[in-house]
Amino acid sequence: MKKQIISITPIQTAKVFALLYFILSIPFVGLMAISFLLSPVQVRPPIGMLFAMPFIYLIFGFIFTALGAWVYNLVAGWVGGIEYTSNELS
Numbered sequence: 001m002k003k004q005i006i007s008i009t010p011i012q013t014a015k016v017f018a019l020l021y022f023i024l025s026i027p028f029v030g031l032m033a034i035s036f037l038l039s040p041v042q043v044r045p046p047i048g049m050l051f052a053m054p055f056i057y058l059i060f061g062f063i064f065t066a067l068g069a070w071v072y073n074l075v076a077g078w079v080g081g082i083e084y085t086s087n088e089l090s
Helices: 010-038 047-079
Strands: 002-005 082-085
Touching: 010 047
Parallel strands: none
Antiparallel strands: 002 082
């Protein structure tokens, strides 16, 4: 059965993706912290920046996802939404 996504709620989508970006950035921040600590270079970036990175991802993830959902809704109104085929499972 074919279905079509004709509209995406920008704020709800942005909230979900912002939290996903936040959660997924935490392991990367940990890896970056370890690499900075093991680096032989004497000048290291401020450790506070590492702690700020997940929050920066959260904020910009929210903004750009909301913007992307809004643009998707405009485009879907002009040319139709994304079509996909689904199957009922028992």
